[in-house]
Amino acid sequence: xxxxxxDDFGGRLTGSEANRRALQRLSSELVALGYQPELHTFxxxxxxxxxxxxxxxxxxxxxxxxxxxxxxxxHPPFAADVVVxxxxxxxxxxxxxxxxRTGLLDAASVPLxxxxxxxxxxGMAALLTINRENxxxxxxxxxxxxxxxxxxxxxxxxxxEGGWIRRLLERGEKVSVQVETRSHSVAxxxxxxxxxxxxxxxxxxxxxxxxxxxxxxxxxxxxxxxTAQVFALAHRLRRSQPLxxxxxxxxxxxxxxxxxxxxxxxxxGGTRIVAMLNLDMVGVPQAVxxxxxxxxxxxxxxxxxxxxxxKLPLGVQNRCWFGSDHMPYQLAGVRALTLHGPIDPSLxxxxxxxxxxxxxxxxxxVVDSTEIIxxxxxxxxxxxxxxxxxxxxxxxxxxxxxxxxxxxxxxVGWWSxxxxxxxxxxxxxxxxxxxxxxxxxxx
Ligand SMILES: [Zn+2]
Numbered sequence: 339x340x341x342x343x344x345d346d347f348g349g350r351l352t353g354s355e356a357n358r359r360a361l362q363r364l365s366s367e368l369v370a371l372g373y374q375p376e377l378h379t380f381x382x383x384x385x386x387x388x389x390x391x392x393x394x395x396x397x398x399x400x401x402x403x404x405x406x407x408x409x410x411x412x413h414p415p416f417a418a419d420v421v422v423x424x425x426x427x428x429x430x431x432x433x434x435x436x437x438x439r440t441g442l443l444d445a446a447s448v449p450l451x452x453x454x455x456x457x458x459x460x461g462m463a464a465l466l467t468i469n470r471e472n473x474x475x476x477x478x479x480x481x482x483x484x485x486x487x488x489x490x491x492x493x494x495x496x497x498x499e500g501g502w503i504r505r506l507l508e509r510g511e512k513v514s515v516q517v518e519t520r521s522h523s524v525a526x527x528x529x530x531x532x533x534x535x536x537x538x539x540x541x542x543x544x545x546x547x548x549x550x551x552x553x554x555x556x557x558x559x560x561x562x563x564x565t566a567q568v569f570a571l572a573h574r575l576r577r578s579q580p581l582x583x584x585x586x587x588x589x590x591x592x593x594x595x596x597x598x599x600x601x602x603x604x605x606x607g608g609t610r611i612v613a614m615l616n617l618d619m620v621g622v623p624q625a626v627x628x629x630x631x632x633x634x635x636x637x638x639x640x641x642x643x644x645x646x647x648x649k650l651p652l653g654v655q656n657r658c659w660f661g662s663d664h665m666p667y668q669l670a671g672v673r674a675l676t677l678h679g680p681i682d683p684s685l686x687x688x689x690x691x692x693x694x695x696x697x698x699x700x701x702x703x704v705v706d707s708t709e710i711i712x713x714x715x716x717x718x719x720x721x722x723x724x725x726x727x728x729x730x731x732x733x734x735x736x737x738x739x740x741x742x743x744x745x746x747x748x749x750v751g752w753w754s755x756x757x758x759x760x761x762x763x764x765x766x767x768x769x770x771x772x773x774x775x776x777x778x779x780x781x
Pocket of ligand 1: 548560561592618619
């Protein structure tokens with residue numbers, strides 16, 4: 339199923355025709371299993387990649403390999419001198435005149451939400467962010483988690499060409515580039531796909547994975563893998579009746595800013611939810627992660643202990659990380675968890691780019707990971723000791739403060755808990771401005 343999803347449609351950028359058709363295919367596969375999948379359709383701010391161009395004008399003329407970050411907007415071509423911005427923290431900006439300049443950011447930069455306002459205030463024209471992977475890799479990712487148009491265009495540039503520009507600048511050479519952006523935002527709608535497996539009670543266990551991907555590759559590991567795991571669960575659970583109702587959700591719009599999970603989490607209302615399990619690039623699980631919610635830890639310890647000889651080697655973790663579809667649920671007070679299953683670096687390095695193709699997902703990765711995921715899902719659906727729980731906003735605020743994520747959530751406009759003891763930027767994990775889930779253990 340995953341190979342066909344990759345090869346028959348290509349990347350599943352949310353809002354694209356390929357995404358719609360691929361979702362339709364998944365839906366018909368679920369119908370063939372005897373389910374009645376539902377489409378939950380919602381409006382969101384889409385973004386379409388156009389024929390963008392960043393060309394080095396001096397000291398050498400050369401078209402650079404780049405990918406615009408989403409919500410970069412069209413503008414007439416302009417030429418600009420490049421300046422080094424290091425990590426892009428306020429102190430890293432040079433004191434010299436920056437009006438009309440293009441900034442070059444290191445791979446381990448501070449989150450873009452913090453760099454952009456400073457760059458804009460200094461009158462800068464564009465930003466180039468150097469990729470952390472070598473070999474000509476780019477890192478398509480979102481420039482905004484709210485869908486707000488970026489004040490200036492932002493591009494991912496390869497480690498090799500970014501490093502080249504930096505070396506030239508560091509020895510005093512002038513480097514100028516011409517930038518032209520045609521990519522643009524668009525009002526759009528998309529859908530999540532939802533399947534319900536009715537239990538003996540209405541208490542709900544949510545299991546979700548994002549279906550969408552970036553456009554450059556096929557979204558095989560990110561997150562065709564999770565898409566396939568949830569599909570395998572659907573296959574496994576058909577005709578079963580667990581104690582709790584299980585909702586399987588394929589989210590759309592995760593890459594541009596978790597639009598699909600924000601939509602679902604926004605409509606949970608008073609539903610009695612025991613937990614939400616998120617599967618985003620989960621390889622063969624080595625640990626289960628309670629994502630900062632202490633109340634889940636004993637339940638997960640119990641599950642892992644009961645696995646006897648098959649215990650997960652790294653046991654139970656309890657670390658929250660920014661990004662992916664667990665977050666909107668957590669913000670709504672729902673307990674969320676995930677599994678820590680690192681993927682071979684030689685495969686995962688291609689994610690968000692051209693090389694994230696079906697050949698990067700060995701069949702055993704789906705089969706072996708689903709074995710453990712299904713065991714966990716059945717335990718959570720049937721464990722009599724697990725009760726529905728919704729954290730109070732104060733407890734949720736405390737969870738994120740403890741994880742050092744308050745500042746990050748404020749920067750993307752998702753902090754709605756008022757002021758408490760403010761954290762300093764030092765307590766923010768070194769997640770950088772890399773894509774949301776690079777802060778997580780899976781990449
Ligand atoms: Zn993902």
